[in-house]
Amino acid sequence: MMSTLRQKEAPALPKNPDATAKTPVWRHSHILDVDDFSPQEIELIFSTTDAMKEVLSRPIKKVPALRGKTIVTLFYEPSTRTRISFELAAKNLSADTVHLSTSASSVTKGESLIDSLSTLQALGANVVVIRHSQSGAPYLAARYLEASIVNAGDGWHAHPTQALLDLYTIREHKGKIKGLKVVIIGDILHSRVAHSNIWSLTTMGAAVTLCAPPTLLPAGLGHEQKHFPKVSLEPDIERAVESADAVMTLRLQRERQQSGLLPSLREYVQLYQLNESRLARAKPDALVLHPGPVNEGIEISPGVAHGPQSVIDQQVANGVAVRMALLYLLVGGKSI
Numbered sequence: 001m002m003s004t005l006r007q008k009e010a011p012a013l014p015k016n017p018d019a020t021a022k023t024p025v026w027r028h029s030h031i032l033d034v035d036d037f038s039p040q041e042i043e044l045i046f047s048t049t050d051a052m053k054e055v056l057s058r059p060i061k062k063v064p065a066l067r068g069k070t071i072v073t074l075f076y077e078p079s080t081r082t083r084i085s086f087e088l089a090a091k092n093l094s095a096d097t098v099h100l101s102t103s104a105s106s107v108t109k110g111e112s113l114i115d116s117l118s119t120l121q122a123l124g125a126n127v128v129v130i131r132h133s134q135s136g137a138p139y140l141a142a143r144y145l146e147a148s149i150v151n152a153g154d155g156w157h158a159h160p161t162q163a164l165l166d167l168y169t170i171r172e173h174k175g176k177i178k179g180l181k182v183v184i185i186g187d188i189l190h191s192r193v194a195h196s197n198i199w200s201l202t203t204m205g206a207a208v209t210l211c212a213p214p215t216l217l218p219a220g221l222g223h224e225q226k227h228f229p230k231v232s233l234e235p236d237i238e239r240a241v242e243s244a245d246a247v248m249t250l251r252l253q254r255e256r257q258q259s260g261l262l263p264s265l266r267e268y269v270q271l272y273q274l275n276e277s278r279l280a281r282a283k284p285d286a287l288v289l290h291p292g293p294v295n296e297g298i299e300i301s302p303g304v305a306h307g308p309q310s311v312i313d314q315q316v317a318n319g320v321a322v323r324m325a326l327l328y329l330l331v332g333g334k335s336i
C-alpha cells in the first residue's frame with residue numbers, strides 16, 4: 001500500500017513520487033539537453049531519483065504517479081539501454097507506453113518527422129521520447145508539439161538523460177560532484193554523451209579532462225576555455241588519468257578509421273585504451289564509466305570493464321530511476 005504523500009517547499013526533495021504537486025524549482029516542459037539546467041534543477045533530479053530508487057527497492061516496483069499518461073518512444077536509430085529503460089520507467093510509474101518502430105511505421109512511406117509527431121499527439125501522447133540521427137530533431141519536435149519531448153540522443157549533439165544518469169552514478173559513489181576530476185577518453189567529436197556530460201559535470205563543479213586523438217576533438221575546443229573554464233585537454237592518456245576520481249571511456253565507432261580519422265584501430269588501442277596499468281594512475285577508488293555499448297578490447301580492456309572499479313552495470317540500472325524521475329518531473333503533476 002502506498003504511503004501518504006507530503007510535499008515540502010522548493011527546493012525540498014519529493015519524499016514520495018506518488019505526490020501530485022510539483023516542486024516549483026522545476027521549469028522544463030521538455031528535456032532537450034542539459035545545457036540550460038541549473039545546479040538546483042540537477043539537485044532536484046538527484047533527489048527525485050533517490051525517491052524513485054526507493055520505489056524500485058520495494059517488492060512491487062510500481063506507483064500510480066503517471067496513471068492515465070501515455071509515453072511514446074520514437075526511435076529512428078537503434079537502442080538497447082535508453083529505449084528499454086524509458087519503457088520500464090514509464091511502466092513503473094503506471095503510464096501507458098507505446099513504441100513506434102520507424103521501420104514498421106508510415107515513416108517507411110515517406111511520412112515526415114513532424115507528421116509522425118502530430119499523429120502521436122493526436123492519438124494522445126503526453127511525452128514523446130525521441131532518438132534521431134539528425135542533431136536538433138528533438139528541438140524541431142518541441143517547437144511543433146504540445147506534448148513533452150525528451151531527447152534520447154540526437155546525432156552528435158546531445159544525450160541529456162545519459163549524462164544525468166552518469167552524473168547520478170558518480171554522485172551516488174562519491175557523495176558529491178564538485179571538485180572531482182572526471183576524465184573522458186575517446187571520440188569526443190562524435191559523442192553526444194560527451195557533449196552533454198561536459199555541460200552537466202561542469203555545471204555541478206567537476207573539473208573535466210578530455211583525452212582524444214586531435215582528429216576526434218571538436219575543432220576549437222582548446223580555445224573555448226572561457227566557455228568551459230573547468231575543461232582541459234590532455235592528449236596523453238597516462239597524464240590525463242593521473243589522480244582522476246572517475247574515468248569515462250567512449251565507444252569507438254569502427255567507421256572512424258574508414259573515414260580517415262584514425263590510422264588504425266591497433267594504434268588507437270595502443271594510445272587510448274583504458275587498461276589496468278593506465279587505470280592504476282587514477283585514484284585507487286576511481287570509478288570507471290562507459291555509456292555503452294562497449295567495444296571490449298578496443299576502448300576498454302575486459303579486465304577494466306568488468307573490474308572492481310567499473311560501475312557500468314550500475315549506470316544501466318540507474319538509468320531506469322533517473323528516467324522515472326525525469327518523466328515524473330515533466331508530467332507527474334499535470335492533470336489530464
Ligand code: CP
Nearest residue numbers: 079080081082291292
Ligand atoms: N547509452 C546509450 O545510449 O545506449 P543505447 O544506444 O543502447 O540506448
